[in-house]
Amino acid sequence: MKRSWATCFFLVTCLIQKSCSFYLPGVAPMDFQKKDLIGLKVNKLSSVRNVLPYEYYSLPYCRPEKIEHSAENLGEVLRGDRIENSLYQIQMRVDEQCKVLCRITALSTAQAKAFRTKIEDDYRVNMILDNLPVAMVKMRKDDRKSSSLIKTYERGFPVGFKASMEGQTEVKFFLHNHLRYTILYHKDAQTDLARIVGFEVEPFSVKHTYEGVWDKTSPVLDTCNPGRMTFVTHNLPPQPVVEGMEVIFTYDVRFLASDVKWASRWDTYLMMLDDQIHWFSIINSVMIVLFLTGMVAIIMFKTLARDISKYNQLESSDDAQEETGWKLVHGDVFRPPSASSLLATYVGTGVQLFGMTLITMIFALLGFLSPANRGGLMTAMLMMFVFMGLFAGYFSARLYKSFRGEEWKNMTLRTALLFPGTCFSIFFALNLLIWGEKSSGAVPFGTLFALCFLWFGISVPLVFVGSYFGYKKPAPEDPVRTNKIPRQIPEQPWYMNPVFSCLVGGVLPFGAVFIELFFILTSMWLQQFYYLFGFLALVFIILIVTCAEITIVLCYFQLCSEDYQWWWRAYFTSGSSALYLLAYSAFYFYSKLTITKTVPLLMYFGYMTIISYGFFCLTGAIGFYACYIFVRQIYGSVKID
Incomplete structure (x- = not known):
């Protein structure tokens, strides 16, 4: 079995490389x-x-x-x-x-x-x-x-x-x-x-x-x-x-x-005179993380610990009903959200992108994706995205089954097609425009066939395999029972408006990465090398922590306001950072680039839309799972009659 998987991987790699000789930076x-x-x-x-x-x-x-x-x-x-x-x-x-x-x-x-x-x-x-x-x-x-x-x-x-x-x-x-x-x-x-x-x-x-x-x-x-x-x-x-x-x-x-x-010999090519800016970016991001960690610590070790201790000491349910706060919505907090199939799809896509980013980062840190290996980074990202479809199907199916959904095949098909289909549609439309300009950037038919083979021949089957095993396992048991009749949500203060709270939640994750984002955009559009994967790995870790903590904080405030519809908001809270990324890309275009022609302009905003869409799925999934674990922990810690 292992030999057959290795043979399959080798053949796919040969197809992509157009030959069976590997082009790695470690050659003699x-x-x-x-x-x-x-x-x-x-x-x-x-x-x-x-x-x-x-x-x-x-x-x-x-x-x-x-x-x-x-x-x-x-x-x-x-x-x-x-x-x-x-x-x-x-x-x-x-x-x-x-x-x-x-x-x-x-x-x-x-x-x-x-x-x-x-x-x-x-x-x-x-x-x-x-x-x-x-x-x-x-x-x-x-x-x-x-x-x-x-x-x-x-x-x-x-x-x-x-x-x-x-x-x-x-x-x-x-x-x-x-x-x-x-x-x-x-x-x-x-x-x-x-x-x-x-x-x-x-x-x-x-x-x-x-x-x-x-x-x-x-x-x-x-x-x-x-x-x-x-x-x-x-x-x-x-x-x-x-x-x-x-x-x-x-x-x-x-x-x-x-x-x-x-x-x-590559040191002069990769020399950058602004390492201090990278360290400033790291310090800036660490300060954001420390601030959020302090808030989470206060909530977890002071407010929550006090609430849980007080709730567990109550002797009568009547006394409990007189209390206010997050415990009152225990009968509705695990009620399946609207469009639960779509939410499971986006969460699975985010897991797929997270796995792709993590493994690619590891290979980059080990030196396999240095600039000496031209095209290696993009090839590795595409390959990792394809093979991470297994985890996308598994996690989306597990979440969908916890929502008590039954149309898992439709959900799985959406997971396999929605994000790649959207990106491929934009990419294909841009490729037609580039082909019309007779540019070498136009992807030939053979490469388009290879991309479709990777998508439909490998990624889609892996998504279904992962979904099958994920749906086959029993759904995780909720720590509290869900009431049959939904509880009425009281009128919320203005600052708990979903749009406002989500936009506020996206500021800090974007603030943790926007300085490093400048160097990434410079390498993409100003023909410069980017090789500081050590800095990028630190920023990625900080991004994960920031997305998790800001989502937990805002979710706690939402539950304290007796609003139990947290599922989608948890995803959008950190995922809204993609809006700031798209806005920053527009600012970068008008402040740093001198592109004036129509097709290059459409290329820039088309590809930045794809990147922002992927960033939305990635950060949204991180925030969602952080909030999901947090909610299960706090409601599993109280005694509910």
Whole structure:
């Protein structure tokens, strides 16, 4: 049985990876000898102004005779990564200057327009060498040492730039057609082998010239020739993007020895100068937790303990009826709520998302989902969500049976389809728009088929399996009996209004995570790496505690007001933090992003809607189960005649 499950998992992984070779960050490093040929691969074109990615060869760059696509996992495809071979020839530890890549005799109108459009939208070119992304060096001031500078990387390099010539007002576009690669390597002291530890680039725009007729076999340039000049200088005229203009693409390669070891080669890529902000976020969240913990402690150890002791000492039920507070609704507090099937569905979905987040976080903390494993994080999240369907079915069925529901098959089907169906509908609609823009971010049919297979072939059956075993078990016995006739709920004060109390309850969970949310959104939409999973794990723990405690506090106040309809309110109290997340995403869009086009705008708000919806289910389930355990405990501690 274990072998069959392992085989099934392996086959599914092979389907997603499109091959049976696993791409993990823990693979052995590549050792290169001198003059070994290193394959430089090209990746997508990306922009922070227009979040639609495009294939590298969507622009008229130099193409090899046969374009070969590297095997990509599911996460890479969903992110729009398209890794392909290139004409760049790089030999290990061999410096080269002014190598001619190719020549475009005359830019056509369509080619010039394509270049101008990408330059206007600030698109950057991404390349990969030995699994390292190309980056431009940026020297920034170190906040910890005001007098020193620190080396950081900026991913990719611009397609070109626009500027107005001296004495002119017209803005012209110029192309980066000369690239100077600097490859850092760490050499083994005992052997002649070396490992690549850095991949830097410096782009130039140069209008190349040559004498006589163009020699295809060994062209000689006046503007870039090792025998005539050492490096390209900024004094040369730039390469304009004009119809009918000749464009020559060239590049330099130089190797520099480095003390950086292979295990530390990603440190510069992942360097962040604002760790203090993360610690401030943690301290801010801890203060919120301490405040709520103090309130819960007062309720649990003072107020509740006193109430329970007093109720248990009463000798007559008449005296008990004269009391007010949460004990008076003991006969109605476990009355099944309205739309109990839907509530069980949402609770099961929240458990599924909680399991996905927890296990993915553990793998990330162990280093399996580092940025070196491109697409690994998204792939892991999708796989964990699929397999957590087993727990979604189990917990939703257990709760539904405690509500004395009988249509468990309909409830199970809703659990399997509601949340994934909503997310897939939004995703599919956006994918049609992205496909219309001819972007590499459009998910191909094969990947859509793989997603549907994961959903209907694995997730849905697992939900039904979990639901079967969950409904098969006997329902948990309520600590008190439920009256046949519902008790009338007295008029509530204004501050106990359901909408008001739920909105208040969502503030603190959101406040515990909103600073870390800024970095997550920055990594998603501003093309930056996010790797601080240790901080994220602490914030996640704080989020769990905050959701549980604020829900318990507000539920206690609700029961003290003799309002026993707590089921849905417990879910919405912490789940309402998703409204603040959606509002913050809108604020982030208008304050940090420069997106102006319609499809990227719809992409942003579409994906943020999906994230907010998932956050609602996750936090709502946490608050619900905290309140559920709390209510069962307090009513199980009193003697009811």
